[in-house]
Amino acid sequence: MTVFIIRRLMQATIVVFIMSLIVFFGVNVIGDPVDMLINPEADQAEIERTIRALGLDKPIHEQYLFFLKGVTSGDFGKSFIFGEPALKLILHHMPATIELALVSLVMAIILGIPLGLYAGLYPERRVSRGIMAGSILGFSLPTFWVGLMMIMLFAVYLGWLPSTGRGDTAVFLGIRSSLWTLDGLSHLFLPAMNLALTNISLVIRLTRAGVREAMHQDYIKFARAKGLPMRRVIGVHLMKNILIPIVTVLGLEFGSLMAFSVVTESIFAWPGMGKLLIGSLLQLDRPVVVAYLMIIVLFFVIINLVVDILYSVLDPRVRLRDQGT
Amino acid sequence: MKLSRSLCILLTTTVLAAPALAEDLTIGLASEPTAMDPYFHNLGPNNAVTRHIFDRLILQDEKQNLKPGLATKWKPIDDLTWEFKLRQGVKYHDGSAFDADDVVCSWERAPNVPNSPSSFGTYTKGKTVVKVDDHTVHIKTAAPYPLMANDVSNIAIVSSETGCNAKTEDYNNGPASIGTGPFKFVSYSPGDSIVLERNDDYWGDKPAWSKVTLKPIKSGPSRVAALLAGDVDMIDQVPTTDITTLQKNDKLALSQGVSNRVIYLHLDHDRADSPFVKAKGGGAIDNPLRKLQVRQAISKAINRDAIVERVMEGVAIKAGQLLPEGFFGVSGKLKPVDYDPNGAKELLAAAGVGDGFELTIHGPNDRYINDAKIAEAIGQMLTRIGIKTDVETMPRSVYFKRASRGGPGETPEFSFILVGWGAGSGEASSPLKSLIATHTPAKGWGASNRGRYSNPEIDALIEKALATVDDAARQDLLAQATEMAINDGAIIPLHYQVNTWAAKKGLKYIARTDEATLAIGVVKE
Numbered sequence: 001m002t003v004f005i006i007r008r009l010m011q012a013t014i015v016v017f018i019m020s021l022i023v024f025f026g027v028n029v030i031g032d033p034v035d036m037l038i039n040p041e042a043d044q045a046e047i048e049r050t051i052r053a054l055g056l057d058k059p060i061h062e063q064y065l066f067f068l069k070g071v072t073s074g075d076f077g078k079s080f081i082f083g084e085p086a087l088k089l090i091l092h093h094m095p096a097t098i099e100l101a102l103v104s105l106v107m108a109i110i111l112g113i114p115l116g117l118y119a120g121l122y123p124e125r126r127v128s129r130g131i132m133a134g135s136i137l138g139f140s141l142p143t144f145w146v147g148l149m150m151i152m153l154f155a156v157y158l159g160w161l162p163s164t165g166r167g168d169t170a171v172f173l174g175i176r177s178s179l180w181t182l183d184g185l186s187h188l189f190l191p192a193m194n195l196a197l198t199n200i201s202l203v204i205r206l207t208r209a210g211v212r213e214a215m216h217q218d219y220i221k222f223a224r225a226k227g228l229p230m231r232r233v234i235g236v237h238l239m240k241n242i243l244i245p246i247v248t249v250l251g252l253e254f255g256s257l258m259a260f261s262v263v264t265e266s267i268f269a270w271p272g273m274g275k276l277l278i279g280s281l282l283q284l285d286r287p288v289v290v291a292y293l294m295i296i297v298l299f300f301v302i303i304n305l306v307v308d309i310l311y312s313v314l315d316p317r318v319r320l321r322d323q324g325t
Numbered sequence: 326m327k328l329s330r331s332l333c334i335l336l337t338t339t340v341l342a343a344p345a346l347a348e349d350l351t352i353g354l355a356s357e358p359t360a361m362d363p364y365f366h367n368l369g370p371n372n373a374v375t376r377h378i379f380d381r382l383i384l385q386d387e388k389q390n391l392k393p394g395l396a397t398k399w400k401p402i403d404d405l406t407w408e409f410k411l412r413q414g415v416k417y418h419d420g421s422a423f424d425a426d427d428v429v430c431s432w433e434r435a436p437n438v439p440n441s442p443s444s445f446g447t448y449t450k451g452k453t454v455v456k457v458d459d460h461t462v463h464i465k466t467a468a469p470y471p472l473m474a475n476d477v478s479n480i481a482i483v484s485s486e487t488g489c490n491a492k493t494e495d496y497n498n499g500p501a502s503i504g505t506g507p508f509k510f511v512s513y514s515p516g517d518s519i520v521l522e523r524n525d526d527y528w529g530d531k532p533a534w535s536k537v538t539l540k541p542i543k544s545g546p547s548r549v550a551a552l553l554a555g556d557v558d559m560i561d562q563v564p565t566t567d568i569t570t571l572q573k574n575d576k577l578a579l580s581q582g583v584s585n586r587v588i589y590l591h592l593d594h595d596r597a598d599s600p601f602v603k604a605k606g607g608g609a610i611d612n613p614l615r616k617l618q619v620r621q622a623i624s625k626a627i628n629r630d631a632i633v634e635r636v637m638e639g640v641a642i643k644a645g646q647l648l649p650e651g652f653f654g655v656s657g658k659l660k661p662v663d664y665d666p667n668g669a670k671e672l673l674a675a676a677g678v679g680d681g682f683e684l685t686i687h688g689p690n691d692r693y694i695n696d697a698k699i700a701e702a703i704g705q706m707l708t709r710i711g712i713k714t715d716v717e718t719m720p721r722s723v724y725f726k727r728a729s730r731g732g733p734g735e736t737p738e739f740s741f742i743l744v745g746w747g748a749g750s751g752e753a754s755s756p757l758k759s760l761i762a763t764h765t766p767a768k769g770w771g772a773s774n775r776g777r778y779s780n781p782e783i784d785a786l787i788e789k790a791l792a793t794v795d796d797a798a799r800q801d802l803l804a805q806a807t808e809m810a811i812n813d814g815a816i817i818p819l820h821y822q823v824n825t826w827a828a829k830k831g832l833k834y835i836a837r838t839d840e841a842t843l844a845i846g847v848v849k850e
Contacts, residue, residue, distance in 0.1 A: 035725035037442035038368040041749045041759065043769025046447055052439070081359050082364075082441035082515070083493055093516060148546055150544070155554035163554040164353075164547055165540055166517055269542040269551075271516030279357075282691075285720045 005305065013302040019297045021073070023290050024064050032056075033080050041108055054080055058277030067290070076294070077287035081280070086291035090273060096166055097265070097272030101257035103188055104196035105250065112200045113246070116207025117234070123212065131204060138201030147194040147267040154190060158279040162187050163270040191268040197263055199253050205247060217241075243314055251307035252300075259296040348535040350844055352546045355562035356542035359442075362496035363481035363504075363511050364435045367443040372479070373841035374539065377521055377736070379481035379504035382409055382428065383474055383489040387837045387846065388651065388750025389585065391474050395482055395505065401794050402572070409477070411460040415528045417484050418509045425456040430489035431482045438493060444539060448476040452608045471794045475750040507532045507845050516541065521844070522541075530845075537616075537844040552577070552827055559828035561842040565638045565694060571827050579850070580826045582836025583642055583649050586747035588693055590686075590703070590817040592620060595777035600732070601685040601740035606714070613678045614740065620814030621662075622672035626710040627663040627703060633820055635699045640825060644818035646811050647756040652838075654753025654803030659811050661818070669710045681711030687728065688743030690718040694822055700743045703819075716743075728775050737775045744775065745822065747840065753803040757787050761810045778815040 034051055042050075051057050055066070070077055119128040125214040155163035167187035170180040178184025214220060215238070223233045258273070265274035273292065280288040356370040356431050384394035398410040400728060415423040432454040436446035451470075455463045464473060471611035483489060484503050491501030501509035507529065508521035519539040523532050540557060542548040545564040549571070551557045563571065563579070566754065571577050592614040593599040604610035613619045629643035645661035673679050688700035697718040704716040718724075731738030748755040763779040764771035770784075771777075790802035809816070826834040828847065835846040 024636070031720075031722040031724075032726035033722075034446070035729065036722055037366075039443045039447065039749070040773060042367075042447050042757060043772045044766035045769055046444065047772070049446070050443060078440055080442055083365060083442070087589065089515075096517075098674060148550070151547065151550040151554070155556070156550055159554065160356075163556045164542055165556070167552075192403045266544050267547050269540065269544070269547055271514065275516055275543075282720070282722060 008301070009219040012298065014296055015301060016297050020068070020290065020294055021064075023293045024067060024286075025060065027284075027286045027289050028060055029062070031284050033286060034096050036283045037080060071294075076291035079280075079285050079288045081283055081285045081288075082221075086287040087295075089276065089288060090292055090295060093271060093273045093276045095175075095177060096270060097258055097261060097274060099179055099188065099284065100192055100195060100261060100265070100270060100272060101254060103179070103192040104199065104257060105254050108199035108203050108250065108253075109193060111196075112203025116204040117211060120208040120211025120215070121234070123208075132208070135201035135204045138197045141197075143194060143197070143263045144267055146197060147191075147264060149264050150190050150194055151267070162191055163190075164267075166271055191264050191270050194268070195257060195264045198251065199250070199257075202249060202253070206246050206249060207242060211238065214238050214241050240314065242309060247310050247314065248307055251303050251310070255296075255300045255303045258299060343735055348533065349538070350534040350536070350559070350847060351538045351540060352842060352844065352847070353540050353542045353551050353557040353560040354842060355541075355543060355545070355548060355560075357516065357543070358519075360491040360493055361502050361510065361519075362438065363483065364438045364445050365496070366491050367441075367445050367447065367479075373843060374519060375481055376841070377508040377537070377844060378502055378506045378510050379483060380506050381478050381481055382411075383478040384750060385478050385839065387582070387835050391478055394478070395428075396477075399474060399477070401473070402463075404794070405466055407464045407470075407473045408457075409462050409464065411462065412528060413460055415505050417487075417505055418503045418524060419484070421484060421486055423482070423484075423505055424459045425462050425481055426485045427489075429454050429456050429515055430460050430485045432723055433478060434483065434489050435480050440493070445480060448479045452476070469792050469794055471791065471796075471799055472750060472752075472754065475752065479749075508537060511536075532845050533849055534847070535846055537708060539844075549704055549827075552829075555829075559826060559832060559834060559842075559847060561824070561826050563825040563827045565640050565825075568638060568640060568825055571798065576830050578828055578830050578833060580828070580834040580836045581640065581823055584747065584822045584824050584840050585648060585652065585749075585751060585838045586693075586745050586822040586840070587644050587647055587649075587818045588641075588696075588699065588743070588745045588822060589644070589760075590623070590819065591742050591744055591760070591774075591776040591778075592623070592814075592817070593737070594779070594815070596740075599740040599847065600738070601687070603683040605680055605682055607683065610682055612740075613676060613682055616676045616678075617814055618672045618676035619678060620817065622669040622676070622710065623707060623712070624662045624814065624817045625665045625669040625672065626712075627662075627704050627817070627819065628706055629636055629661055629820060630664065632699060635819065636695050636702050637823075640823045641694075641820040642821045642823060646807050646818055647760070647816075648748055648753055649821045649838075652748070652752060653796075654757075654800055654807065656804040656808045656811075658804075658808060666710050673711060675745050679711075681713060683713045683715075684741050685715040685717055685739070686741050686743060687724070687739040688716075688718045689721040691722040692721040692724070693745045696743060696745075699819065702806045703743070729773070737777065739775075741823065742775060743819075744773075746773070749839070751838065754787065754791060755809055757783075757803065757806050757810070758791070761806070761815050762787050776816065778810075780809070780813060780815070783809050783813075783815075 115131050119131045151163045154161045167178045167184035168181045169178045172180040223237045262274035262278045265272045329665040358371040359366045363379045382396040383391050383392045389758045396409040402408045436449045453465045487503045495501035507527045511520040513519050521537040548560045552560045599612040633641045643661040646659040648655050700716050705715040707714040727738045746756050749807035759773045762770040764774045786806040793799040833850050
């Protein structure tokens with residue numbers, strides 16, 4: 001197990017390094033941040049000064065080496081736009097995104113699994129068909145459109161929930177979050193739901209497929225023949241066996257929720273990392289983009305590791321071993 | 326009995342509390358500032374927000390006319406010195422007094438902020454600030470400098486005790502964000518909100534709002550939805566597609582005003598073989614854009630009324646020069662060119678390109694209101710008179726680099742481009758110096774002259790205007806230079822952008838030509 005984890009971490013370092021190369025050179029091909037930053041009234045001398053101040057006058061490989069040197073001491077460079085360390089900026093925006101991703105993950109689980117279970121156990125019922133049709137809609141409707149419709153319906157016409165922004169925050173258990181206040185939760189509901197929609201559909205379909213397949217397996221038949229109550233058959237024997245694909249997918253999806261909640265965050269003006277990323281991309285704030293993507297790569301590597309470990313907990317047949325050795 | 330008494334108290338307190346609540350103002354902003362430090366980033370959104378907290382010696386009113394701020398009087402006392410008399414009895418938000426030392430150290434800090442992406446050196450360069458007494462300062466230059474007051478109106482004044490030695494973070498976190506302005510800093514949470522409260526000791530007209538919250542909402546539809554849902558009281562940069570719907574909504578009130586931004590076409594005046602100009606069929610051609618008649622033909626081929634009515638949905642004013650009427654230095658003689666496709670064809674024939682040629686227009690698609698649609702309209706209009714025009718638009722992050730220095734040797738890459746120019750100084754020398762004057766890096770002229778237009782006569786006029794301190798004489802020189810440039814087709818003006826703000830019924834925003842959104846400009850009707 002320990003060897004497995006160490007090997008994984010070493011692989012992660014290589015992946016992050018390659019990623020830094022691709023991203024750094026990639027973003028440096030596009031446009032010129034100076035045009036994004038400088039006041040149009042500035043004259044040529046002023047433009048030159050800014051180019052030098054940002055280090056953009058140096059050849060790109062020198063810029064990269066300088067960047068690598070910084071990274072080894074935890075310095076991802078300073079944001080062109082905010083003048084603050086890129087890492088600090090990302091960490092500042094992270095709690096809002098974690099909140100959003102967590103809540104939407106919870107929504108996906110508590111809505112998706114029961115609905116999928118129902119649809120799988122009673123596939124012929126009308127309600128089940130309705131659930132499945134809904135899940136197709138959840139997949140195929142574009143997030144930005146659904147988000148705007150939700151704002152129009154719940155905020156503009158019904159006036160139940162606030163349209164945009166993050167609510168009041170409070171400190172609980174040493175964590176400052178908008179999860180602890182009513183205002184915060186009311187602001188969180190719409191964007192989290194918007195973000196969760198695809199995942200709810202995904203979980204419904206996975207659960208349903210799992211249930212349909214498992215119900216015909218011998219161990220379920222045996223459990224029922226043994227006279228176990230249906231509740232126990234479903235809750236223990238069935239659930240344990242269908243959870244593996246769901247855990248895998250949700251693990252990866254949590255990564256995507258964290259990393260790429262860009263659309264939802266933009267529409268709901270949610271002050272998270274996604275909004276920071278899109279702003280940085282549009283304004284060519286290269287250090288932030290590079291740092292962001294490197295952190296995300298690390299994040300995915302860690303999530304995959306956690307998923308692998310969860311497997312072995314859920315299914316004793318899975319042994320943590322490197323395939324290659 | 327007991328119950329009704331507490332009910333009574335409850336009712337009274339509610340009634341008493343109501344007016345205080347009504348003084349809260351929440352504004353949804355399209356663009357977010359990058360810091361609270363007034364000298365960190367010399368760009369529109371930052372300058373608008375810091376104006377709430379920090380006064381300038383001279384303020385710009387909604388039409389960018391200069392009016393007394395922390396200075397009550399200013400005048401040139403000789404060719405090289407301007408004298409500023411400072412307002413007496415002004416207090417900072419922390420109670421300390423404002424005097425000449427604050428001005429001197431503010432001017433020292435303004436151009437020297439570490440990591441500043443766009444510095445205020447543009448305004449402070451070549452000027453020395455000298456304290457004469459506690460309420461008088463002199464600003465000296467090496468040569469006569471008529472735009473002194475305009476430059477001064479761009480430099481915020483911070484406190485010598487708390488502000489001058491502070492770092493940008495100190496401003497963002499609050500301790501250094503102490504000015505003399507109409508609002509006090511309360512909190513700044515990037516991406517989320519900026520909260521301000523009224524400065525009850527403000528020296529000027531006190532704002533009507535006790536608490537102001539500025540919320541950045543970049544996405545246009547979301548901004549409109551936030552207003553409709555009542556989460557914000559006012560928004561700026563209303564998308565043109567929503568204007569008609571919002572106008573019909575009787576719970577809302579719209580404010581519109583022309584801006585200092587002209588949308589125009591720049592053409593390649595320089596290269597004989599211009600990369601995106603081709604003969605009919607795609608062969609090489611001697612760049613016809615260098616002929617005056619061709620430039621005039623292009624201007625005549627453009628139906629500005631149609632662009633304003635159809636593309637801009639009525640929310641723009643057709644343009645005939647560099648700045649709209651009413652600004653300093655505009656010419657009274659220049660009118661928008663009328664649509665005349667037949668006249669245009671005749672001009673093309675007279676220029677020897679009666680059969681037409683091929684052209685590509687390049688433009689941004691996320692910088693100006695409806696920019697990509699305008700470029701498409703122009704493409705169609707020119708194709709109609711025989712200039713087969715391809716349209717290529719791209720994000721501004723890519724566009725501006727290529728348009729300014731994408732070609733070999735850092736020359737402009739394109740031949741025919743759609744751009745806009747907002748005159749930050751609020752007078753005509755700004756576009757003349759940047760767009761029309763010959764590209765001369767050593768002098769800082771023609772920095773945005775992406776057509777490389779060059780006319781020594783106009784250069785001489787601009788030079789003279791920039792050394793003429795007498796306002797009336799300078800106005801004439803600027804107007805004359807503008808007339809020459811426009812008549813020579815240096816650029817082809819299309820329209821002036823009109824900005825739209827939308828607020829709840831009962832509120833009105835005094836539209837500003839500099840496109841800034843200021844809480845002090847929101848008034849109750």
